[in-house]
Amino acid sequence: MITIAKLTIGEAARRRVLWVLVGLAAVAIALTAWGVSSLVSTARDDGVSDLEIKFVVSQILIFIAFMFGFVLVMTAASFGSPAIASDLETGVAQAMLARPLTRSSYLLGRWLGLAIVLVAYSTAMGLLAIGVVGLVSGYIPPDPILPVAYLAGQALVLLSLTILLSTRLPAIAGGAIAVVAYGLAWMAGVIGKIGLAMGATSLVTVAEASRYILPTDALWQGVVFGLEPSFVINAVEDEFARSSPFFADSPPPIGLVIWSVLWVALVLALAVSQLRRREL
């Protein structure tokens, strides 16, 4: 498994796509820094209070996290969906599986390698973005590690799903299904919050169920909560404002966080079982 994980990390490092993503993220962070810096200096010139500036910057950070989270999910899908499928289609996997390498070691090695790359990418870029914004605005979220960890968690959930699909479906199909599933889960989360504000219990139930089927939205709640300053949580009282997908007054329940970890383990177990049953 370690051999395959090392091979997978080497593959990601040698292929241009990872460095293109790093470069684009760096450009995006530089532009954000410039934009936030301009905004803050203009606001200060106009006599806007520090608290108001903190509020605006925190919301900008949440929006950046949303965009970055989407990029991460797409990256996870584009890395994970061909991980097994393309190797099987081209015959690269068969040459390796004729060696004393179990199918579970091969699949888990592929997952581990990509997981390390995604976690490293999301941590480095996430912390860099938070740090740069903090430098130019003076606002640092209460616990900057937490939102980055939840963002990485989202990517790992999507990676696991695409690896599972990759054992049976062509790369493009698996990637597309995973991204659509992520979008549906996010929309279910939004609808659930609206349902909560309106007192529509059936909508809330559907949203809750979707969080167990694909726990990305629960992890998104963790990202938002981690970036939200406590004075904003206390200040927003309007029910509809609190139902925004960019607002969270609490982290995801610990049960859901544990379930997310279990979900990844279960999906990987299912993926191993699918690959074992497949005729090569």
Place this chain on the structure above:
Amino acid sequence: MIRMPRLSLDLPAIEVTDLRKRYGQVEALAGLTMSVGRGEVFGFLGANGAGKTTTVKLLLGLARPTAGTGKVLGAPLGDLATRRKVGYLPELFRYQPWLKAREVLTLHAELMGMPRARRKAAAGEALGIVGLQERADDLVGGFSKGMQQRLGLATALLGDPALVVLDEPTSALDPVGRVDVRGIVRGAADRGAAVFLNSHLLSEVEQVCDRVAILDHGRVVASGNLDDVLGRAETQIRVTGLSASDLPAIERFGPPSLTDDMLAIRPMDAVAVPDLVATLVSMGARVHEVRSGRMSLEQRFLDLVARDRPPPGTPSATRLR
């Protein structure tokens, strides 16, 4: 009496009994029984879709048999530890295009469980055997198909395996490459490896294999050494001035038969042809043409595999299996 354990070297490299494989409604392999000895080059022949690659996948544990049993190097089919001693060139040979040739081999050496200290040397040795040592540090993505097949051959020969399974090993090679591969295959067998050569290139098999099996519709229709499968050499002479009563005088060369002006002696070794011609001339016969040899593998293959097929061009001549 003390019963001595049978040494693994005495065991056949491959031994399968009544091996069957079904994919849905298609019976890819219908009761394969065969044995391949150590140090032997075994040719496995068949038309496209006959079940050759299915057999290879079953031997390597890449697919599971529907029925039947088998052993590879004395261990059950699919045994993980045994795969350390098996080299494999797949029919669809593709290796990580972003790796260098040497890195592909060190990766496979690592997967084989070879100690780290030996990997680089083993990789260099295998690349040397297939003539790729000059390209060892080039990316595989820049290789031609022929070079990738050579690289596949190098991975199959890596670490001196006890069994080398080659699935169509010359499909992408030019004539020079094919000659090289024949030498490489014989070299592996001389070092004691069993070579299982899956091919439909009959001349290649004829030149390099000790034994062959011909597969058709998932069944072995002929097997044995080349003499068993092809029959022994025969001599055919177009001759006039010879009658049936003259035949006993030439029986010492082999059993003769005379049809019109064609004399056939089957079997007969080619070395005796000059003496036979001299005898016929001394008996007053006139020799017009002499042909000596045996049926080619291609003729025999076509006899066995194509005899129940409609002629080309008819709709049912297209095989879908």
